[in-house]
Amino acid sequence: MDQKDIIExxxxxxxxxxxxxIAHKNLLDNESISLLTLFxxxxxxxxxxxxxxxxxxxxxxxxxxxxxxxxxxxxxSHQLKTLRENRLVKYRKEGNVVYYSxxxxxxxxxxxxxxxxxxxx
Amino acid sequence: MDQKDIIExxxxxxxxxxxxxIAHKNLLDNESISLLTLFxxxxxxxxxxxxxxxxxxxxxxxxxxxxxxxxxxxxxSHQLKTLRENRLVKYRKEGNVVYYSxxxxxxxxxxxxxxxxxxxx
DNA sequence: TACCTATATGAATGAACGCTCATATAGATA
DNA sequence: TATCTATATGAGCGTTCATTCATATAGGTA
Numbered sequence: 631m632d633q634k635d636i637i638e639x640x641x642x643x644x645x646x647x648x649x650x651x652i653a654h655k656n657l658l659d660n661e662s663i664s665l666l667t668l669f670x671x672x673x674x675x676x677x678x679x680x681x682x683x684x685x686x687x688x689x690x691x692x693x694x695x696x697x698x699x700x701x702x703x704x705x706x707s708h709q710l711k712t713l714r715e716n717r718l719v720k721y722r723k724e725g726n727v728v729y730y731s732x733x734x735x736x737x738x739x740x741x742x743x744x745x746x747x748x749x750x751x
Numbered sequence: 752m753d754q755k756d757i758i759e760x761x762x763x764x765x766x767x768x769x770x771x772x773i774a775h776k777n778l779l780d781n782e783s784i785s786l787l788t789l790f791x792x793x794x795x796x797x798x799x800x801x802x803x804x805x806x807x808x809x810x811x812x813x814x815x816x817x818x819x820x821x822x823x824x825x826x827x828s829h830q831l832k833t834l835r836e837n838r839l840v841k842y843r844k845e846g847n848v849v850y851y852s853x854x855x856x857x858x859x860x861x862x863x864x865x866x867x868x869x870x871x872x
Numbered sequence: 873t874a875c876c877t878a879t880a881t882g883a884a885t886g887a888a889c890g891c892t893c894a895t896a897t898a899g900a901t902a
Numbered sequence: 903t904a905t906c907t908a909t910a911t912g913a914g915c916g917t918t919c920a921t922t923c924a925t926a927t928a929g930g931t932a
Binding site for chain 1: 879
């Protein structure tokens with residue numbers, strides 16, 4: 631992309647072309663930005679976060695989840711749908727009962743790092 | 752907390768007390784949940800994500816940022832306020848011009864890990 | 873078959889939020 | 903002082919989204 635094209639958008643005149651060039655190299659394409667922000671958005675809701683924490687060590691049925699995190703069955707089901715769509719949980723059915731578990735072991739590494747960030751501020 | 756209190760909320764009856772006890776130990780207090788989800792929420796907006804990426808290697812003034820990520824000055828300023836409040840950026844003033852830079856070197860580790868997660872799905 | 877139960881889901885509602893537009897503020901300069 | 907410019911910010915608007923409520927679905931059991 632041309633410097634000219636990059637700069638065109640701006641409404642003011644205090645521009646630093648060398649810095650802008652460096653910054654521009656670190657940007658990502660829109661598709662990546664979208665995937666990235668949607669991923670983080672999944673972790674930005676308290677109900678979903680509680681579900682993820684609850685499933686850290688053991689599978690739970692919807693009823694268990696509702697009880698453990700004190701959220702209505704319907705709300706839990708709605709959020710489980712979001713977590714399923716983002717491939718963060720998987721499930722198995724046993725008769726009427728659906729057992730959910732984490733689909734990604736690495737998730738808790740991310741959460742732990744975020745906690746450390748918060749603590750050190 | 753008593754099993755009885757935990758279970759009270761649930762509307763159904765298929766409960767697994769042993770699993771519930773394990774899950775319950777991994778929950779966090781409401782304050783921690785709130786801090787954690789607010790932290791992730793900061794990364795869930797495309798404009799803020801672009802700002803963070805742009806600032807990876809160099810400081811930029813508001814005008815530079817607006818130009819690099821092609822977002823209006825006003826929108827950039829609004830999002831910078833959010834990033835400031837979450838202590839993700841710091842700034843220095845030089846006359847009229849305000850230079851922003853990242854306040855946390857670890858942030859990009861988190862983003863890189865998130866990217867890896869997405870790629871492997 | 874009829875009914876009970878665990879889970880899923882559509883619609884409605886209210887709250888949160890990101891943008892635009894207009895304007896305020898503050899530093900620089902004439 | 904008067905004005906110009908870079909940045910900040912309040913109000914308003916439209917959209918997104920999490921919850922509740924009502925209901926659908928599907929598996930079990932009598």
